[in-house]
Amino acid sequence: MSGSGRVSRRSFLQAVALAGGVATLPGFLTACGAPEAPETAKGGQLDVLKVALPSSLGSLDASKEAGIMNYVVALLTQEALVGVGPDGELVPALAESWKSDDARTFVYRLRKDATFSDGTPVTADDIVASLEYNTKKGSTSAFAYAYAGVKSVRATGEHEVTIELDAIDSSFAWTVSPGTLLVTSRKFLEHGDKIGTPETLILGTGPYKVTEFAPDSHVTLERNDAWWGGKAAIGRIRFDFIAEDSTRLLAMRQGEADIALNVPLEQLAQWQGLKGVEVKTTTDRSLVALAFNTAVKPFDDIHVRRAVAHAVDREGIVRSVLGGHAEVATTLPSSAQWAGLPAADVDALYATIPQAGFDLAKAKAELAASSVPNGFKAELTFPNSGSQLGKAALTLAENLKGLGIDLTVKEITLEAWIAELTERKKGLIYGWYFATTGDPAEFTQQLLNGANAAEGGTNIASYADAKVTGLLDQAKGTTEERKRAELIGEALRLAAADLPYQPLWWGQSATAFGPKVTAEGYGPYFFISPWAARVAPR
Amino acid sequence: MSAGFLARRALGTLAVLAILSVGVFGLLYLAPGSVERTLLGTRPASPEALEAIRARYHLDEPVVTRYLRWLGGVLQGDFGTSIRTGMSVTDAIGSRLPLTLQLTAYGTLLAVLLGLPLGIVGAFRKGRAVDRAASVTAVAGMSAPPFAAGLVLLMAFAVHLPWFPVYGAGEGFGGRLLHLTLPALALAIGAAGLLVRFTRTALVRELDKDYIVFARARGLPPLRVAGYALRNALIPILTAVGLIVTSTLAGTVLIEVTFALPGLGSLLVDSVTFKDMPVVQALALLLTLLISLVNLLVDVAYTVADPRVRFGEDTR
Numbered sequence: 013m014s015g016s017g018r019v020s021r022r023s024f025l026q027a028v029a030l031a032g033g034v035a036t037l038p039g040f041l042t043a044c045g046a047p048e049a050p051e052t053a054k055g056g057q058l059d060v061l062k063v064a065l066p067s068s069l070g071s072l073d074a075s076k077e078a079g080i081m082n083y084v085v086a087l088l089t090q091e092a093l094v095g096v097g098p099d100g101e102l103v104p105a106l107a108e109s110w111k112s113d114d115a116r117t118f119v120y121r122l123r124k125d126a127t128f129s130d131g132t133p134v135t136a137d138d139i140v141a142s143l144e145y146n147t148k149k150g151s152t153s154a155f156a157y158a159y160a161g162v163k164s165v166r167a168t169g170e171h172e173v174t175i176e177l178d179a180i181d182s183s184f185a186w187t188v189s190p191g192t193l194l195v196t197s198r199k200f201l202e203h204g205d206k207i208g209t210p211e212t213l214i215l216g217t218g219p220y221k222v223t224e225f226a227p228d229s230h231v232t233l234e235r236n237d238a239w240w241g242g243k244a245a246i247g248r249i250r251f252d253f254i255a256e257d258s259t260r261l262l263a264m265r266q267g268e269a270d271i272a273l274n275v276p277l278e279q280l281a282q283w284q285g286l287k288g289v290e291v292k293t294t295t296d297r298s299l300v301a302l303a304f305n306t307a308v309k310p311f312d313d314i315h316v317r318r319a320v321a322h323a324v325d326r327e328g329i330v331r332s333v334l335g336g337h338a339e340v341a342t343t344l345p346s347s348a349q350w351a352g353l354p355a356a357d358v359d360a361l362y363a364t365i366p367q368a369g370f371d372l373a374k375a376k377a378e379l380a381a382s383s384v385p386n387g388f389k390a391e392l393t394f395p396n397s398g399s400q401l402g403k404a405a406l407t408l409a410e411n412l413k414g415l416g417i418d419l420t421v422k423e424i425t426l427e428a429w430i431a432e433l434t435e436r437k438k439g440l441i442y443g444w445y446f447a448t449t450g451d452p453a454e455f456t457q458q459l460l461n462g463a464n465a466a467e468g469g470t471n472i473a474s475y476a477d478a479k480v481t482g483l484l485d486q487a488k489g490t491t492e493e494r495k496r497a498e499l500i501g502e503a504l505r506l507a508a509a510d511l512p513y514q515p516l517w518w519g520q521s522a523t524a525f526g527p528k529v530t531a532e533g534y535g536p537y538f539f540i541s542p543w544a545a546r547v548a549p550r
Numbered sequence: 551m552s553a554g555f556l557a558r559r560a561l562g563t564l565a566v567l568a569i570l571s572v573g574v575f576g577l578l579y580l581a582p583g584s585v586e587r588t589l590l591g592t593r594p595a596s597p598e599a600l601e602a603i604r605a606r607y608h609l610d611e612p613v614v615t616r617y618l619r620w621l622g623g624v625l626q627g628d629f630g631t632s633i634r635t636g637m638s639v640t641d642a643i644g645s646r647l648p649l650t651l652q653l654t655a656y657g658t659l660l661a662v663l664l665g666l667p668l669g670i671v672g673a674f675r676k677g678r679a680v681d682r683a684a685s686v687t688a689v690a691g692m693s694a695p696p697f698a699a700g701l702v703l704l705m706a707f708a709v710h711l712p713w714f715p716v717y718g719a720g721e722g723f724g725g726r727l728l729h730l731t732l733p734a735l736a737l738a739i740g741a742a743g744l745l746v747r748f749t750r751t752a753l754v755r756e757l758d759k760d761y762i763v764f765a766r767a768r769g770l771p772p773l774r775v776a777g778y779a780l781r782n783a784l785i786p787i788l789t790a791v792g793l794i795v796t797s798t799l800a801g802t803v804l805i806e807v808t809f810a811l812p813g814l815g816s817l818l819v820d821s822v823t824f825k826d827m828p829v830v831q832a833l834a835l836l837l838t839l840l841i842s843l844v845n846l847l848v849d850v851a852y853t854v855a856d857p858r859v860r861f862g863e864d865t866r
Contacts, residue, residue: 068820070634077634078591150602157594209637210645227635227642228820229719229812254717254810258701262709263716425823427583434587434595445592458594470594 058528058549060248064260064269068228068253073208074194075146075153080446080539083190084273085231085251088544089129090194090216093120093139093173094185096540098533100351100450102185106134106195106217107173115180115491120188122171128197129221129236136167141198143175143188158192180489182496183453190540191448219244219545228253233544245548264289270529271547273539275522277337277400288527293337295348295536297447298519299455300401301341302392302408306512307474308439314511315382320440321368321514322375323411330517333403337522341515342367343504344455348518348536351450352493361501366508372414379415387416390440394421395429401442404516436467436474443472443513450537456500457484460507473512480507563842567835574834575617578827585609585633585825607633620831630828634821639832642817647836649719650802650813656730657737657798662791665742669749674776676754684746691743696801700736700808707732717810733809737801741794748790752783784855792848796841 065081074082074090095105107120126134145151147159161177161184168174177184187193196207196215206212210225219241220233233249252269254260257276263269265286275283275291284291302324304311311317326340339346343365350358379385392408394401402423409419419440424432432438447454458464461484462476480503487499507513525531531538532546586603587595604610608619623630629639665688672684694702708716720729756762756779765775803815814833821829852859 068816070820070824071636073636076589076636078593150598152589152599152602152606154590154593156599157590157596160596205631205636207636209635211637211641226645226812227637228646228806228816229810252718252810253812255816256808256810259704259717259808259810262704265709266712266716268716425583427588427823427825428581430587430592431583433592448593464594468595468597468600470592 058246058270060250061246061529061544061547062268062270063249063251064254064263064272065251066253066257066260066274067255069225069231070227071208072214072222072225072231075155076208078154078448081273084539084543085222085233086194086214086216087190087218087540088220088233088249088542089214089218089222089236090190090196091218091542092190092193092195093188095542096189096191096450096537098535098537098541100348100537102189102351102450105190106139107188110185112185112491115182115184115489116177118175118177118184118188119168120173120175122173123240124171126217126240127238128200128215128217129238130197130215131238132197132199134195134197134217136169136171136173138197139173139195140165140167141201142193142195143173145201146193155192158187180491182488182491183449183451183457186449186451186454189449219542220249239545241542241545244545246544249544261286264524264526267526267528270526271531272524273521275524277335277520277522280335280337280522283522283524286524290525291522292525292531292534293520293522294534294538295339295346296519296521297346297348297450297536298521299341299344299346299443299445299447300398300404300516300519301344301443301459302514302516303441303443303459303472304512304514305436305439305441305472305474306510307436310382310384310388311439313383315378316384316388317511317514318368319375319378319382319415320408320412320417321511322371322378323415323417324368324408324514324516325370325411326516327370329404329407333400333407334517337520338517339520341518343508343515344459344513345447345452345504346518349447349450349452349454350497353497357497361497361504364501365505368511368514372411375411375415379417387418389418389420391420391422391438392440392442393424393429393432393438394442395426395444396423397426398442398444401444405442433472434468436472441472448540452497452500453484453487456503457488459513460484460503475507475510475512477507477510480510559842559846563839566842567838570834570838571621571831572617574831575620575827576613578822578825578830579613579616581825583823583825588824589633616827620828624831629832632821632826632829634824634826634829639828642829643814643832643836646812646814646817649811650799650806650815652726653730653734653737653802653805653811653813654795654799656727656734657741657801658791658795660734660738661741661745661794661798664738665745666749666787668742669746670753670776670780672746672750673753673757676757681750684750688743688746691739692747693743694739695804696736696740697804697808699739700733700805703732703736704808719811729809730811733805733811736805736808737798740801741798744797745787745790745794749783749787752786753779756780756783781855785852785859788848788851788855792844795844799837799840 067081069082071077074086091105093105093107094102097103106123106126108123110120112118122136128134143165146153146155147162147165161179161181163176163178166174200215203212208214213222213225219236219239221236222231223234224232231251235244235247237243254263257279260272261282264272304317306312330338330340342362347358392405394405402421405421409421412419432441445455458470460475460480462481464471465474465476483499483503487496490496490499528550529547530550586600586609589603608616631638632642668684672681675681704716708714714732715729718729720726762775762779802813803818806813806815818833
């Protein structure tokens, strides 16, 4: 192999585990039989739902630390104006209805029976304060970017809030969903920087309220009986942070956890072998793509981009690296992202997007026609939290070696990788994104719009095509769903021919449910809803 | 205890702390990644938002100014606020220190309880089967990385024989003891190996000395002879115990992750990758202080074990 990344602690651990025979876990588990079920949940009673999370939270406030696991906890306690339904459609939450005739002025009619978990009623002023937390000048909220086009936020009635934008933006309806808005009270916002810390916690209107937060250890929640959506079935929830995959597996096996998130896909078989445990997988609408920085040599040359793209064996990666637990990505947004469009139409659209399939002969021919016919050296880094990206990169490096391209694969910290995304110095870089909306425009605008192509922007391929940008700007100003989908589709089609990105796969995530619980409506949008309200004792 | 000796030690420790704080600060500053980007993740960020974050955490200031700002705070007893969590550094560390200290103490205690008797038995039965068995066990223990030992222990005593819980810190004294047993044992295995080797070597050397031969020849009871030998072998054994305390403290970093324990180790790991400067600095200083303290205690113990050793003089 031409590239050998640093050995991470985890991969070392796996190697040690293999050598020590720990990897033969399923056999060992069968040999020693199933554990005795601890306190049983007869009659559908469960006092505490125990959830194992793969990483700790730095803050409970998702506007300070917007990680996937932050949302999993925050969305049980906080809500937005609108929520996300099981199929990715926008549903009423703190707003019982909303209206926008021109996609520029949005009027939200608030629910009258909503109260915060401290008992105070939700007023229009609280909503305005929560929105202004993100819109005000100099906001340090991680959600601020979504409000860049907001002109004003006003309470226009006792139970009505009106948001006005500088220009038409058809994507804005998603901005006030939980991905980029979490409502708290004006009074609570006075805590400022202390919000989300163990002493101040968070305040919201959701089905649960936080009672304790111990970083690196646990978070405990208690049911909020005053939730407008009804009373959740389980009274208390305890989230435990268990970073080590093997420890999480053992905890699940011993009945010390009822739900475990982010089951590692390479351990799936072992988890499925646990008695009474059901492992459910679903697309998580994440995207992994190879970005070619079109402003950096030699990737400014379309032949070089094509050569590398033809050397990527997407099917092979999904099959062998991901064990089939992913979908080959043919474009940027996953097919589950098109909430407003019938699946058949999405498939029809995706069938027209040009592809650079795995073909080493073509790759060779493209390289020969390029500015660097004899090959070149390049580096591809991957974040240490995505070992699958590293393995995929190594298969690519192997394929590229035959063409004379020397690709070094290097593991770096997640933080260093995030910095590289914005520095825009590397020619080849991994893009790895989790969608916060069910809107196909999200990835498309961020990754293809020329307005985001400058250093520090989200268009990590520095791709600026006037026609594609024009189409995307037009889509922003189009409220008619079908027309908008066509514009986005056309932009994806045009851009694919220029190959700024080679999409690799759309991820799946697996969640394990223990013998004591059952979840209704598990799907791609499950964890961006007040999900625990739909978990019941079995 | 001589005051001059203590003053010299304190000054030395202060010098180490000062050098270390500059070194850690500089390395962290040079490490890849930018705090404001990390805070916002892969999401889009407006230049204003980045600017606001930089200003809030003084990231836009020159590195020297930032260091002096931090130092000024520390001299007034203010260790600052964690950038990652928004918690005060004193609170963040204070809530975790007891667990790490308990784990270190428990691990050291187990190491001494395992290592010392094995080393003594090995020395008195030099060359026999029991000595060879002790040596082999010691080498095996020393070769096992603590986290690998931790996983094996989990398989054996939490799954196969469900005696201990799999993870977490437990509540109350009993719960804590139960929860920390496996992680402490994982730490103790390697340390005990080290102690076996040190104890055995030191004792064997003493047992070969003339005064032991004479004592035996005069017919003193074997236990009394053993007591003399042990007392004279105590200095290297104390050195080993000091090493064990510090290595156990360092080992908690990995063990805390394996057993999902909210101690200083897991805090250090999260904070270093995040470049959470106030927390990393405070932790580095705290760990240095703890290690200095352990070394001081070992020095004091030398004088108790051997009255010929004086403070401030070369002990060996």
